Amino acid sequence: MLAKYSYGIYLTHVPVFWLCFWRLQRLPFGWQCALAAALSCLMPFLAYHAIEEPFILLGKRLAERRRQGPILSNRPDSDAKAA
Numbered sequence: 097m098l099a100k101y102s103y104g105i106y107l108t109h110v111p112v113f114w115l116c117f118w119r120l121q122r123l124p125f126g127w128q129c130a131l132a133a134a135l136s137c138l139m140p141f142l143a144y145h146a147i148e149e150p151f152i153l154l155g156k157r158l159a160e161r162r163r164q165g166p167i168l169s170n171r172p173d174s175d176a177k178a179a
Contacts, residue, residue: 108136111139
């Protein structure tokens with residue numbers, strides 16, 4: 097299950113830590129740590145379900161469409177008219 101969210105962890109941990117420990121440095125350190133822990137769990141979850149999963153599904157649909165081959169039309173070719 098961790099592998100499912102690992103890319104989100106990779107992408108969000110630096111912004112989360114920057115927010116909690118730099119921008120919110122006036123908060124008590126305990127609150128900073130608690131917020132960092134909570135956001136470190138929440139943000140990868142949201143990133144996966146809001147961004148990554150929809151694009152994975154889109155990629156699967158596009159790959160399936162490509163695997164089925166080109167769509168043939170009923171239009172006669174211009175070469176067929178000349179013959």
